[in-house]
Amino acid sequence: MKIRDLSILIGIIGVVLMMVVPIPTWLLDVLLVLNISAALMILLIAMNTTDALSFSIFPTLLLVTTVFRLSLNVSTTRLILRDHEAGHVVDTFGHFVAGGQLAIGFVVFLILVVVQFIVITRGSERVAEVAARFTLDAMPGKQMSIDADLNAGMINEQQARERREKIEKEADFYGAMDGATKFVKGDAVASIIIVAINLIGGFIIGMAVHGMDIMEAIDTYSILSIGDGLVSQIPALLISTATGIIVTRAASDNNLAEDLTGQLFRYPRLLYIVAGTVAMLGLLTPIPLLTTLPYAIILAIAGYRLQKNLEARKQEEQLMVEEKEIEEVRSPESVISLLQVDPIEFEFGYGLIPLADTQQGGDLLDRIIMIRRQCALEMGLIVPVIRIRDNIQLKPNEYVIKMKGNTVAHGELLLNHYLAMSPGFDDDSITGIETREPAFGLPALWIDEAAKERAELAGYTVVDPPSVVATHLTEVIKKHAHELIGRQETKALVDSVKETYPALVEELVPSIMGLGEIQKVLAKLLKEKISIRDLVTIFETLADYGRYTKDPEVLTEYVRQNLSRQITQQYAPQSEPLKVITISPQVEKKIAEAVQQSDQGSYLAMDPASSQSIYQKLTEQVNRLVQAGQQPIILTSPTIRMYLRQLLERSLQDIPVLSYSELEPNIEVQSVGVVNA
Numbered sequence: 001m002k003i004r005d006l007s008i009l010i011g012i013i014g015v016v017l018m019m020v021v022p023i024p025t026w027l028l029d030v031l032l033v034l035n036i037s038a039a040l041m042i043l044l045i046a047m048n049t050t051d052a053l054s055f056s057i058f059p060t061l062l063l064v065t066t067v068f069r070l071s072l073n074v075s076t077t078r079l080i081l082r083d084h085e086a087g088h089v090v091d092t093f094g095h096f097v098a099g100g101q102l103a104i105g106f107v108v109f110l111i112l113v114v115v116q117f118i119v120i121t122r123g124s125e126r127v128a129e130v131a132a133r134f135t136l137d138a139m140p141g142k143q144m145s146i147d148a149d150l151n152a153g154m155i156n157e158q159q160a161r162e163r164r165e166k167i168e169k170e171a172d173f174y175g176a177m178d179g180a181t182k183f184v185k186g187d188a189v190a191s192i193i194i195v196a197i198n199l200i201g202g203f204i205i206g207m208a209v210h211g212m213d214i215m216e217a218i219d220t221y222s223i224l225s226i227g228d229g230l231v232s233q234i235p236a237l238l239i240s241t242a243t244g245i246i247v248t249r250a251a252s253d254n255n256l257a258e259d260l261t262g263q264l265f266r267y268p269r270l271l272y273i274v275a276g277t278v279a280m281l282g283l284l285t286p287i288p289l290l291t292t293l294p295y296a297i298i299l300a301i302a303g304y305r306l307q308k309n310l311e312a313r314k315q316e317e318q319l320m321v322e323e324k325e326i327e328e329v330r331s332p333e334s335v336i337s338l339l340q341v342d343p344i345e346f347e348f349g350y351g352l353i354p355l356a357d358t359q360q361g362g363d364l365l366d367r368i369i370m371i372r373r374q375c376a377l378e379m380g381l382i383v384p385v386i387r388i389r390d391n392i393q394l395k396p397n398e399y400v401i402k403m404k405g406n407t408v409a410h411g412e413l414l415l416n417h418y419l420a421m422s423p424g425f426d427d428d429s430i431t432g433i434e435t436r437e438p439a440f441g442l443p444a445l446w447i448d449e450a451a452k453e454r455a456e457l458a459g460y461t462v463v464d465p466p467s468v469v470a471t472h473l474t475e476v477i478k479k480h481a482h483e484l485i486g487r488q489e490t491k492a493l494v495d496s497v498k499e500t501y502p503a504l505v506e507e508l509v510p511s512i513m514g515l516g517e518i519q520k521v522l523a524k525l526l527k528e529k530i531s532i533r534d535l536v537t538i539f540e541t542l543a544d545y546g547r548y549t550k551d552p553e554v555l556t557e558y559v560r561q562n563l564s565r566q567i568t569q570q571y572a573p574q575s576e577p578l579k580v581i582t583i584s585p586q587v588e589k590k591i592a593e594a595v596q597q598s599d600q601g602s603y604l605a606m607d608p609a610s611s612q613s614i615y616q617k618l619t620e621q622v623n624r625l626v627q628a629g630q631q632p633i634i635l636t637s638p639t640i641r642m643y644l645r646q647l648l649e650r651s652l653q654d655i656p657v658l659s660y661s662e663l664e665p666n667i668e669v670q671s672v673g674v675v676n677a
Contacts, residue, residue, distance in 0.1 A: 039236075069236060139167055410438075430445065432451065482527035538559050556642070577670040
């Protein structure tokens with residue numbers, strides 16, 4: 001045990017022993033002075049704290065100081081009743097404060113008790129109770145705010161964890177303060193009782209045991225009782241004041257003195273009004289002018305000086321801002337910020353500003369938070385912060401979506417209108433402005449509010465402009481998800497898995513695979529819209545097969561096979577057979593024979609005529625299913641799946657290509673088309 005810990009332990013035990021073990025008067029004097037010094041130190045610390053949690057030990061300290069003070073009261077009471085004296089400190093307080101008159105001493109003591117018990121203690125108790133209740137009630141909202149900031153990318157996981165811990169500590173602190181204020185209240189009551197015991201018990205013992213007459217007993221024990229009460233009430237009052245400061249102190253970057261001076265004298269002109277009012281009191285009332293006029297002059301001069309200092313400070317701050325802007329422009333590093341490219345940007349014309357302006361009812365920011373949450377749940381991808389800005393170079397109703405500075409999608413909206421998409425047959429009574437739904441390219445109409453209900457009754461799908469933007473942005477993110485995951489994002493995912501599966505990550509990284517190799521596999525999965533949320537299964541597969549091959553294409557195939565249940569649930573309906581386009585054995589053989597091996601891996605090297613023939617026949621089958629309103633899915637053998645995917649990557653990249661080993665055995669598969677040679 002450290003010396004510091006041992007000394008605290010011995011001190012606490014000594015405080016308790018003081019209640020039963022008599023102590024000499026010289027040691028009592030030292031402890032009484034120590035009690036006053038400790039109370040004053042606690043008050044000064046409370047005044048200089050900027051946050052209640054920076055003095056989180058205060059509730060415990062309140063209990064310790066209260067017990068210490070009561071132990072001193074017991075010791076002084078023992079000496080008063082036994083020896084009719086309690087040391088120099090108690091005697092000095094009794095004579096000096098009372099001024100030789102017992103009535104004055106009693107009045108001062110009672111005033112101190114009333115101030116502490118009725119004013120400070122009761123107020124602090126009420127504030128602590130309300131603060132504890134409000135802190136607990138606000139915890140769910142604060143937790144949701146942290147989650148929203150985390151989902152928006154404004155903070156990282158470590159910062160979110162720290163903010164959650166701070167909220168928990170605040171709840172614990174104010175809950176403890178709610179109970180700790182009862183110590184101060186009980187201490188005030190105990191002080192009154194102890195003074196009464198000293199008085200009554202002293203009178204009786206003084207006359208019965210020490211042979212004093214009644215006046216001598218009253219004079220001796222009254223002075224000692226008053227001194228004992230005052231020497232304990234003054235530290236108690238300091239501690240009570242510190243309690244009130246702690247529980248009423250709002251979080252600030254400055255201490256109490258800086259906040260008081262900075263906020264009370266923030267408006268210097270108000271001092272002129274106060275100075276004039278004080279001067280009028282001297283002129284219009286019997287109060288002597290010599291009493292009010294100097295004070296009014298001091299206030300007026302102070303207001304003038306403060307106003308001049310405030311104006312000078314504002315000018316200095318303005319000059320510093322201007323100089324800083326000039327230095328930033330002149331500095332060679334000023335262009336570095338211009339090189340920063342945002343992963344995702346959403347730019348819109350000035351006509352669409354109400355979408356993002358919360359004061360005009362825009363909820364685009366909230367929808368983006370939900371999009372990031374949805375992508376995390378569906379794709380397992382942490383979408384970076386989406387930068388939203390207006391662009392006067394765009395048309396008023398136009399918007400563009402950019403990935404790393406390049407435009408990948410655009411569209412136009414009509415505010416105060418609704419986008420109506422036909423159910424497959426047109427209703428001539430539904431009229432509007434013809435357009436195309438931006439996310440999927442379906443024919444649609446912009447209709448006004450009056451036609452909305454009629455269109456819904458006719459079977460049209462009707463959505464508002466914010467929903468159109470949210471759907472389009474979601475589809476763009478899913479389509480380009482593989483571009484958003486780099487090595488830094490991969491490291492964040494690896495670190496999140498390491499928290500719960502440290503053995504798996506330590507085996508895989510970096511001994512078997514590096515971050516770059518893992519990133520390539522994850523990107524290939526996302527490119528084919530396979531969720532990477534099950535990172536444990538993905539990492540287990542990479543740890544098993546990464547020892548034998550570093551080819552990301554081959555590793556991706558192994559991962560896909562181990563994600564068969566997930567892929568099956570993604571594409572196979574629950575009640576119907578899975579309808580697929582199959583590849584004939586002749587075509588599979590032709591593709592397998594065209595595979596070439598190299599140092600970088602294997603690739604498809606098929607002659608243009610053969611590849612064009614296969615592509616055309618696949619396109620015919622795909623178009624036939626699309627026209628029939630079915631989702632085209634291509635099913636092939638595991639050995640050629642990735643090469644067939646390479647063949648279709650440019651023109652039919654949205655068509656899923658699955659292998660037999662990626663489907664669960666209990667799934668019924670129905671071939672609705674065959675690609676022959």
